[in-house]
Amino acid sequence: MRLQFVIPFLAVAAPLAAQTPRVPAAMSAIRESDINRDMYRMAGPSMRGREAGTLDEMRASMWLADQMRAIGVKPAGEDDSFFQWWNIRRTRVSSVSSSVKLAGRTLALWTDVSPTSNVAADVSAGTVFVGDGRDTTIDVRGKVAVATLVPSATPLRTTTNTYEYRYARQAIASQSAPLIQRGAAAVVIVADSTADIAYDGVWKIQERGTYDVIGGVPRFAAGAAPTQNLQSRITAPVLFVPRSALDAFRVNGQTLEARIRLENFETPSVNVIGVVRGTDPKLRDEYVLYSSHQDHDGVRFSVNGDSIWSGADDNASVSVALLAAARAFVKQPAKRSVLFVFHGAEERGLLGSRYHAAHPVVPLDRVVAVLNGDMIGRNHPDTASLLGIQPPHRNSTQLVQMALEANAATGRFVIDSLWDRPTHPEGWYFRSDHLPYARLNVPAIEFSTNLHPDYHTPRDKPENINFPKLTRMTQWMYMTGWLVANAPVRPAIDPGFKLER
Numbered sequence: 445m446r447l448q449f450v451i452p453f454l455a456v457a458a459p460l461a462a463q464t465p466r467v468p469a470a471m472s473a474i475r476e477s478d479i480n481r482d483m484y485r486m487a488g489p490s491m492r493g494r495e496a497g498t499l500d501e502m503r504a505s506m507w508l509a510d511q512m513r514a515i516g517v518k519p520a521g522e523d524d525s526f527f528q529w530w531n532i533r534r535t536r537v538s539s540v541s542s543s544v545k546l547a548g549r550t551l552a553l554w555t556d557v558s559p560t561s562n563v564a565a566d567v568s569a570g571t572v573f574v575g576d577g578r579d580t581t582i583d584v585r586g587k588v589a590v591a592t593l594v595p596s597a598t599p600l601r602t603t604t605n606t607y608e609y610r611y612a613r614q615a616i617a618s619q620s621a622p623l624i625q626r627g628a629a630a631v632v633i634v635a636d637s638t639a640d641i642a643y644d645g646v647w648k649i650q651e652r653g654t655y656d657v658i659g660g661v662p663r664f665a666a667g668a669a670p671t672q673n674l675q676s677r678i679t680a681p682v683l684f685v686p687r688s689a690l691d692a693f694r695v696n697g698q699t700l701e702a703r704i705r706l707e708n709f710e711t712p713s714v715n716v717i718g719v720v721r722g723t724d725p726k727l728r729d730e731y732v733l734y735s736s737h738q739d740h741d742g743v744r745f746s747v748n749g750d751s752i753w754s755g756a757d758d759n760a761s762v763s764v765a766l767l768a769a770a771r772a773f774v775k776q777p778a779k780r781s782v783l784f785v786f787h788g789a790e791e792r793g794l795l796g797s798r799y800h801a802a803h804p805v806v807p808l809d810r811v812v813a814v815l816n817g818d819m820i821g822r823n824h825p826d827t828a829s830l831l832g833i834q835p836p837h838r839n840s841t842q843l844v845q846m847a848l849e850a851n852a853a854t855g856r857f858v859i860d861s862l863w864d865r866p867t868h869p870e871g872w873y874f875r876s877d878h879l880p881y882a883r884l885n886v887p888a889i890e891f892s893t894n895l896h897p898d899y900h901t902p903r904d905k906p907e908n909i910n911f912p913k914l915t916r917m918t919q920w921m922y923m924t925g926w927l928v929a930n931a932p933v934r935p936a937i938d939p940g941f942k943l944e945r
């Protein structure tokens with residue numbers, strides 16, 4: 445990680461509960477040995493990184509259903525199964541019907557030249573070499589502006605993929621936008637030596653295209669999509685070429701023909717859902733919803749010889765924690781019922797949770813709380829985050845209070861509240877599966893131990909998990925659900941709850 449912040453930990457004022465709640469006997473069913481074994485299976489090489497919409501996500505989903513069945517969790521999906529099926533809608537550049545030619549010579553799509561956005565285009569125009577692009581006296585109107593990549597002036601995002609990938613992506617976006625505003629019909633960005641390292645990564649991720657779910661809860665409020673996304677201002681094709689292509693491209697007046705076609709198709713994903721029924725005749729038709737996601741990033745470009753992006757922390761950590769919590773609830777059911785939902789395709793835009801929140805397997809007004817977790821097995825052993833702990837993200841003070849009481853009785857983590865602030869640069873609150881439920885006014889929180897340098901790289905492996913910490917986080921999540929599921933009165937929604945975007 446090139447850019448690092450040093451963030452002091454901030455303890456939230458501890459709730460002064462009359463007394464620390466008693467831990468149920470079934471807590472002993474949560475064992476580090478189970479968590480460890482399940483982690484090495486779910487994030488092991490045979491799962492191939494569990495990419496959404498592929499057989500690898502399906503394999504992980506079947507494995508989770510098998511585990512729940514063995515534990516004694518009952519199916520709560522469609523047709524008495526553990527599964528709720530839905531389709532991912534994909535849009536991508538067609539590798540079959542798109543083509544790029546320079547001076548009559550066909551370039552191999554992706555390997556010689558890579559589109560960098562899903563923009564359909566028919567361009568045939570002469571090239572003009574603009575160097576780093578900063579000389580605004582060069583007339584680029586109606587032409588194909590060819591620029592050499594220079595580092596972006598704005599700071600890099602701290603996480604996701606490799607440094608070189610982020611460097612290349614940000615430079616491409618910040619250099620191409622002004623050239624398009626100056627009237628370029630298309631832009632070609634030639635990699636420098638740093639971006640060249642990421643050339644394969646850029647095209648392999650771009651080739652996948654974009655993902656959406658039809659009929660899901662929107663991720664952002666209308667008109668409130670992140671404005672820092674330069675991609676949204678790109679209206680002409682932006683092509684990325686390796687550094688070795690510089691000599692071929694820097695000659696002015698060559699005709700570049702770019703015919704970029706898009707294709708749409710659907711591919712299945714699945715939510716895996718089980719239930720442990722409650723014991724109280726009145727309360728058992730209300731549900732505490734535990735949430736994780738089973739997908740990760742699959743097999744991608746290789747980093748240090750490893751191409752399996754295993755997603756051990758993200759999010760096998762919470763998935764195996766929920767299996768452990770399920771063992772405890774099966775051993776000793778609570779008054780309310782407990783629903784375990786493993787959402788598909790979270791990494792592709794919270795797709796599974798956006799679908800399930802819109803098509804819940806139980807009436808949404810019977811869901812008394814969503815306890816989501818995302819990445820709970822890394823960083824300092826004694827700190828953790830609770831997202832949704834403070835305005836404007838907090839939607840239930842009573843639920844937060846129960847989570848803090850549960851922490852006092854179990855993990856005793858120092859709660860880092862900085863990641864939950866609306867000013868935090870990572871926007872962490874908006875990046876996991878509690879969000880669609882919170883938007884529909886279901887009390888919702890997220891447990892996390894935050895980002896680390898291995899996030900969304902092949903280095904997110906089981907051997908980098910802190911298993912004692914993961915076990916304590918599991919105990920905390922379990923205890924929170926236990927308190928909510930047995931509370932005489934369900935947690936209320938705070939009046940005036942409104943997210944900032």
Ligand SMILES: [Zn+2]
Nearest residue numbers: 758759818819
């Ligand atoms: Zn995740």
